[in-house]
Amino acid sequence: MLKLSFVLLLGFWASLSVGRLTTSGRDFLYNGQRVFLSGANIAWYSYGYDFGNGVYQSDVKETLETWLTMIANSGGNSVRQWVHVEGQNTPAYDSNGYVTGPDRTGTIIDDMRSFLDFAQSQNILVIFVLWNGAVLENQNTINLFYDDAKLQSYIDNALKPMVAALGDHPALAAWEIMNEPEGAILLNQASDNPCFDTTPLANTDASWTGLTIPMENNLKFVNWQTHAIKEANSASLVTLGSWSEHAQSDAYEQSRNYYTDACLLAAGGRSLGTLDFYQFHTYTYTGQWDPSEPFKVTATSYKLDKPLVIGEFATVCGGPESSPTLFQYSYDNGYQGVWSWSYNGGPTGSTCCDNQTTQDSGMLQLKGQNNGIGGAVNFPIVP
16 A cells, blocks of 8 residues: 555656646746747748658658757747648548548657657747648638538547647647638628627738638637647647737727637537637738737737737838847737747748748847746756
């Protein structure tokens, strides 16, 4: 009996020693220490083809590990890395559009684990982004928003197996359901339920893909997957990257927080399907930030009750400030993280992407900082 109690006690303390990003109010904690997430969007080496079906072990792995090393050397502690993107390579769809597995060959989980292992060796946390709403052309993936049975097939056959296998990895900071779903929403749709009413966004630049997914469908898509992640691993954090502050705050004109707990539950009805922290992106094409954009206001001005991360920005599509100035502003003004766009050099034809030297200069600005305002930037990712 004494031996059994001793073994149980060892197991208890071992569970406490496992590294984990958690939230407390508007703060992030790692192993109980208040931290700030400073880093970059990688966000891919080969768009939609980084993980799964045997692609990772080629030049993808070598390049991504090189970039992780460079980010770590610049003082970065976190990266945002995309997984399925539009569904071109993963998950595995059958001929009827149902998901049969995370990928066709059964390699994606090992690929993602390899990426996490190397990130841990560099003391970097990873946010895995599942889908991309900024560009969405795969009909099988679009169908997941409309067909509950197909969405459930993804959850059961792809998402839950990935989370069950990887959810306890010390370098896994969070899962992100989708990048910029507002690119594909039905704009200017009135509803008696404010959660589904997109008229507040009518005069913004949302809905640029040509798709018309109702906000209610979008929110169910998020709620069901978030619930599934937390069913598979109760300690997992989940977020979503909105295209701007307009979709995740009620504090300014032409804005509404569509991703509150109440809105997600109203759309999907699954009790665990609420976000753990907010994240929005910010770009301007005029050389001046709009008055409500994050680099013009403090995080508390958005009146949110969870941590808030600036998930994307680039100085080439921003105000006149330098990358070091913007990283420091984020740290000093109540945000809990900032990730530059993007370490891969940006998609072909993209103009809103800083080069690696510029991004490194921002991370270097925060390297080693740890005060009562922003929290620790550099900390060990413990096994």
